[in-house]
Amino acid sequence: MAYLLHSPLCLLIAQLVVIIITARLLGLAARKIHQPLVIAEVVAGILLGPSLLGAVAPDVKAALFPTASLGILGMLSQVGLLLFMFLVGLEMDLGLLRGRGRASVLISHTSIVAPFALGTVLALYIYPTLMPEGVAFSSFTLFMGVAMSITAFPVLARILTERRLLRTKVGAVTITCAAVDDVTAWCILAFVVSIVRATALTEAVVTTVLAVAYTVGMLTVVRPFLARLAARGTGREGLTQNVVAFTFVLLFLSAWATELIGIHALFGAFLMGAIIPREGGFARVLAEKLEDIVVIVLLPTFFALSGLRTHIGLLNTPEAWVQCLLIIVVACLGKFGGSYVAARWTGLGWRESTALGILMNTRGLMELIVLNIGLDLGVISPTLFTMMVIMALVTTFMTTPILQLVYPPELLAQELVEPPPTDMRATLPEGFSVLMCVAFDRSGPGMAQIAGALVGKQNPADRLYGLQLHRPAERTSTLVEGGDDLESPSALDPLLARGRDHGLNVRPMSFVSGEPAHDICSVAEVKDVDLILLGWHKTLFGQALLGGMVHDVMKDAPADVAVLVSRDLGAVRRVLVPFCGSLHDEVAVRLARRMAFAIGAEITILRIRVRDANAPRVDAFLADMAADRVTVVEADDDGNSAVDLVVKAAAGQDLVILGATPLSADEIMTRCPTSFLVVHHRERPQTAARRPRPLTEPQAGAVANG
Amino acid sequence: MHFGATLRLLRVDAGVSLRALAQKIGVSSAYLSRVENGHDQAPTPDRLLAIARELELPPTLLIDLAQRVSPFVARYLEDVPAANSLFLEIARRKLNAAQLARVHAFLEAEFPARSVARSTTPRLHQLLAPERVILKLSCSYLGDAIDVAAVRLAGAAPGLNAAVIAGEIRERERESPTGIGHGVAVPHALTPDIQPVAALVTLARPLQVATPDDIPLQMLLVILGGGKAPLELLARAARLATPETVAELCQASSPEAALGRVRSVESEFD
Numbered sequence A: 001m002a003y004l005l006h007s008p009l010c011l012l013i014a015q016l017v018v019i020i021i022t023a024r025l026l027g028l029a030a031r032k033i034h035q036p037l038v039i040a041e042v043v044a045g046i047l048l049g050p051s052l053l054g055a056v057a058p059d060v061k062a063a064l065f066p067t068a069s070l071g072i073l074g075m076l077s078q079v080g081l082l083l084f085m086f087l088v089g090l091e092m093d094l095g096l097l098r099g100r101g102r103a104s105v106l107i108s109h110t111s112i113v114a115p116f117a118l119g120t121v122l123a124l125y126i127y128p129t130l131m132p133e134g135v136a137f138s139s140f141t142l143f144m145g146v147a148m149s150i151t152a153f154p155v156l157a158r159i160l161t162e163r164r165l166l167r168t169k170v171g172a173v174t175i176t177c178a179a180v181d182d183v184t185a186w187c188i189l190a191f192v193v194s195i196v197r198a199t200a201l202t203e204a205v206v207t208t209v210l211a212v213a214y215t216v217g218m219l220t221v222v223r224p225f226l227a228r229l230a231a232r233g234t235g236r237e238g239l240t241q242n243v244v245a246f247t248f249v250l251l252f253l254s255a256w257a258t259e260l261i262g263i264h265a266l267f268g269a270f271l272m273g274a275i276i277p278r279e280g281g282f283a284r285v286l287a288e289k290l291e292d293i294v295v296i297v298l299l300p301t302f303f304a305l306s307g308l309r310t311h312i313g314l315l316n317t318p319e320a321w322v323q324c325l326l327i328i329v330v331a332c333l334g335k336f337g338g339s340y341v342a343a344r345w346t347g348l349g350w351r352e353s354t355a356l357g358i359l360m361n362t363r364g365l366m367e368l369i370v371l372n373i374g375l376d377l378g379v380i381s382p383t384l385f386t387m388m389v390i391m392a393l394v395t396t397f398m399t400t401p402i403l404q405l406v407y408p409p410e411l412l413a414q415e416l417v418e419p420p421p422t423d424m425r426a427t428l429p430e431g432f433s434v435l436m437c438v439a440f441d442r443s444g445p446g447m448a449q450i451a452g453a454l455v456g457k458q459n460p461a462d463r464l465y466g467l468q469l470h471r472p473a474e475r476t477s478t479l480v481e482g483g484d485d486l487e488s489p490s491a492l493d494p495l496l497a498r499g500r501d502h503g504l505n506v507r508p509m510s511f512v513s514g515e516p517a518h519d520i521c522s523v524a525e526v527k528d529v530d531l532i533l534l535g536w537h538k539t540l541f542g543q544a545l546l547g548g549m550v551h552d553v554m555k556d557a558p559a560d561v562a563v564l565v566s567r568d569l570g571a572v573r574r575v576l577v578p579f580c581g582s583l584h585d586e587v588a589v590r591l592a593r594r595m596a597f598a599i600g601a602e603i604t605i606l607r608i609r610v611r612d613a614n615a616p617r618v619d620a621f622l623a624d625m626a627a628d629r630v631t632v633v634e635a636d637d638d639g640n641s642a643v644d645l646v647v648k649a650a651a652g653q654d655l656v657i658l659g660a661t662p663l664s665a666d667e668i669m670t671r672c673p674t675s676f677l678v679v680h681h682r683e684r685p686q687t688a689a690r691r692p693r694p695l696t697e698p699q700a701g702a703v704a705n706g
Numbered sequence B: 001m002h003f004g005a006t007l008r009l010l011r012v013d014a015g016v017s018l019r020a021l022a023q024k025i026g027v028s029s030a031y032l033s034r035v036e037n038g039h040d041q042a043p044t045p046d047r048l049l050a051i052a053r054e055l056e057l058p059p060t061l062l063i064d065l066a067q068r069v070s071p072f073v074a075r076y077l078e079d080v081p082a083a084n085s086l087f088l089e090i091a092r093r094k095l096n097a098a099q100l101a102r103v104h105a106f107l108e109a110e111f112p113a114r115s116v117a118r119s120t121t122p123r124l125h126q127l128l129a130p131e132r133v134i135l136k137l138s139c140s141y142l143g144d145a146i147d148v149a150a151v152r153l154a155g156a157a158p159g160l161n162a163a164v165i166a167g168e169i170r171e172r173e174r175e176s177p178t179g180i181g182h183g184v185a186v187p188h189a190l191t192p193d194i195q196p197v198a199a200l201v202t203l204a205r206p207l208q209v210a211t212p213d214d215i216p217l218q219m220l221l222v223i224l225g226g227g228k229a230p231l232e233l234l235a236r237a238a239r240l241a242t243p244e245t246v247a248e249l250c251q252a253s254s255p256e257a258a259l260g261r262v263r264s265v266e267s268e269f270d
Helices: A008-032 A037-048 A058-064 A067-091 A101-130 A137-149 A153-162 A169-196 A201-233 A241-261 A265-275 A279-308 A318-345 A350-360 A364-377 A382-406 A409-414 A441-455 A493-501 A516-527 A548-556 A583-599 A615-625 A642-649 A665-671 B003-014 B018-025 B029-036 B045-055 B059-066 B071-079 B083-093 B097-110 B142-156 B162-175 B230-238 B243-251 B255-269
Strands: A433-437 A463-470 A506-512 A531-535 A560-565 A574-579 A602-607 A630-634 A655-659 A675-680 B133-139 B179-181 B197-207 B217-224
Touching (some): A008 A037, A008 A279, A037 A279, A101 A169, A101 A318, A101 A382, A153 A350, A350 A382, A364 A382, A433 A516, A441 A493, A441 A531, A441 A583, A463 A516, A516 A531, A574 A642, A583 A602, A583 A655, A602 A642, B003 B029, B003 B045, B059 B230, B142 B197, B197 B243, B197 B255
Parallel strands (some): A433 A463, A574 A602, A655 A675, B133 B197
C-alpha cells in the first residue's frame, strides 16, 4: 500500500481512480432508481469518508486519504467546481430571463425569506446543543438561516438536464428562480461570512456594491465584446484553440475577480458562462469540449471531499436524530412552502407550483459548498454539518420521485418552450438579393467577395443564391452514367466555402438546363432578386465580354445584371466607378455606394463629361448619391480618350465597376489588370402584377415549407 | 406511397374537415385520424368506396392506392364462384405486369368490354413535357425546388409568371405539407381555371424535410391547375410513389427516359 501511494502525485491519482469508480458504480444504481447522479456522488463521498470506510477499514482510509493530501484534492475540486459553474452558466439561456423577471424575483425571494426565517427560529431551539463554543449567537442564527435558504442551482440544473426538462416552461422558471435565489442567498452568505469574520459592517456593504457593479460591467461590457468575438471566431471549422484559451483566461479572471470581491469565485465562473453568446454554436462547442472532463473527473472530487468531512457516527443519540429530522422538516417547509405559495400567487397552476417548489427544495451541491464554508469558519459543529449534509441529501433525494408524481414527464414534454426568435440587426435600410450563377469553380470565390461587399453583415432580408446549371447529358444511355459530373464536387463549393468565411449564408441550387440563359432569368424572376451576378471566362474563341449567354441574360433579365471579371479579387476596399451618365453607370454607382455602406469600401466616382449627356440630371443624381466614403472626381480632360482616363485612374483600385455602355469594357479590360464588374441596367419594364417579395427566407429549421 | 398521407392530402384539397368526412362515412374521427397518420391500416373497400364518393374520386383509384381488393371483384366472385379458380391460377403462376398485359390483351380481343365508362381526366404523362422534367436538381430547401419547377411551369401557363405560381404552390405547401411517402411530394396549386400542367423534379441529393414515413424527399411532382377533376390528378400522382418507380425516375438521365417511365407506370393501372 505504502509503495503504491509513495508520492503525492501517486496518491492524487489513486484518489481520483477510487473516487471516480465509486461515483460511477453508485451512479449506475442511482440511475436504476431514477435519481440524479449527484445523489450517487454525494453518497460515494460519504462512503469513502469516516462514516463507512473510516469505520470499517481505518487503515485503508488513512492511507488513501491522509489529511495532508486533502489540500491538493480540495484545490482540484475547486477548479472542477469553477468549470462546472461555467458549464451551468453556458447551459443557461439568459433569453429565458426576459419577460419572466418579475415572477422569478418574487418567487425566489419568498423562497429565501421563508426558510431563512424558519432557519433562525430553528437556531433558537438547537443552539444549546449544536452551537460550537466561542461563536456569537447572531452569527450562528444567520448562518442557519442562509443554510436553509440555499437552492442547489447546479444540482437543479443537472436534474433538469438529466431529465431533459431544461427547456420546458417549469424548468425555465425554476432555473431562473434558482439563479436569482442563489445570487441573493450568496449575497446574504457573503454578508454573514463578513459578520462571522467580525470585521466591520461596512465591508459587507462594500462587497455587495462591488458585486452589483461587477455584474453590470460583465453584462454591458464583456458580453457585447464576446458576441463580436464569437461572430468572428466561429466558422465551420469550429473554434480555434486561441479563442478557447482566451475564453478560459476570461473565465478564470472573472472567477478571480469575484473571489477578491468576496462573493465566491464560483459566481464569476457562472456569470462568465451565462454571458457567452449562444449564436453560431460557440457555447455549444465550448460545452462539448468541457463537459466530460468536468462532470466525470473533477466534480466527484468535490463530493468526495465533502463526504470525508461528514461523520454520520456523530449522530449517536436518539435526540440527535430527532434534531436531524426536525432540520429536514423545517428545511422542506420553508423552501417548498415558500416557493409554492409564491408561485401560486404569481399565477402558476398547482401542478406547476408543486413542481417548482419541490425543485427549489433541491439543495445538493450548493448546500454542501455553504456547509463546507461554515465548517471552515467554525460556525457549525461537525455534528451539525453532518445533520445538514443528511438534510441536503434527503431534500435532493425526494425531488425526483415527487416531481415524477405531480408532473409526469409526458406532461412536461408537452410544454417545451419555443426557442426565442433570433434578433435581427439591420445594417442597411433594405434587404438586397443576389443570384450568383457559377459555371466553373474558380469564379466562385470572387462572386462571394462581391456578394459580401454588397450585403456586408448579412441579415435575414439579404438573400444570396448560388446557381449552377448543368448541361444536359449528351448520351442518353444509363450504362455509362454513374460517377458523372454530378457526383464530383460541385462548382458551387468554392463559392459556398468563401461565403462561409465571410459569414454569408448562400443557398445553393443546381439542376440540368438546356437553356441556361432562360433558366437564369426565370430563377431570378421567381426569386425576385435585385442583381444577377455572372462570371466571365476566357473562351477558346476571342469572344466579346458581353456576348453569347451573357448577352441573352442581359436582354431578358428581370433584374440588373453584373458580369464579374475576377483577377484574384480579394477584399474590396477601393472601388472606382467611371461615370458617363448612362443608366448602366447609375446602377454601377448605386452598387458601389452599397459597398461603401455595407463594408466601408472607399468609392471613387470618376466623372467623365460626355457631349450628349444630360448634365443637370447627372448633377442631381450624383448629389443624391453623395455619402461618406464616396468621392466624386472630375476627370481632367487632358486630351486623352475616356478609356485612357479610366485605365489611369484604375491603378491601385481593387475593383472597377463599369456600366455596360458607353465605355468599351473589352478595351479597358485588356489594358487593366484589376478586377472588373460590368453592370447592365434592367431593360425590361417591371411587371405590374408583382407579388410582395418574401422578406425573409426561412432558416434551416423550417425547411418543410421552404 | 403512404396511404394515410395521401388520403389526408386529398381530403385537405377537397376542403373537407377530418370530422366531416368521418361523420359522412360513419367512422369516428379518431379512427380516421389514425388512418391518416398511418397508425391504422387502410380502411375496408366499402369504406374506401364511401370516401371516394364523398371526395368525388373514381373509386377504383382509391382502392388501387390502398391496395385493397376491389368490391367489384368481390361481388363478381360471389355471383360466379367458378371465377375463383381462375384467379387462383393467376396467383399461383405469379404473373408479372407484362404477362398480365398479355392476358389482358387476350381478354380484349376475345371478350370486348361493353363501353366501360373511363375517366376523361388526362393522365399525368400527358401533363408532363420534356421541358418540364428537371433532373438531378440539387438544393437545400423544398421552396427552392418548387421555385425551379414554377419556372418551367410558367412556360406552359400563358399569362402567369413564375413568381405567382411559386407563391401559390408554396402557400399551399405551407398550409399542409404534401409529402406522400417513399420520398415523393406533390406540391400543387389546383386553380380550376388553369389548364392542368405538371412538372417532374428529381433531386440529386435527398431533401431532409418532414415526410409521413420519414424518408427524405427524392422526387417532386408539381401540379398546377386542376381542370375538372383536380383530386384525381393528385391521386394519380400518388400512384407513382412506389420505391421502384421513384428509384427508376431518379436514375433517369434524360427527360424523355423519365417521361417514358411515367407513361409505362400509368399504363399498368389503366
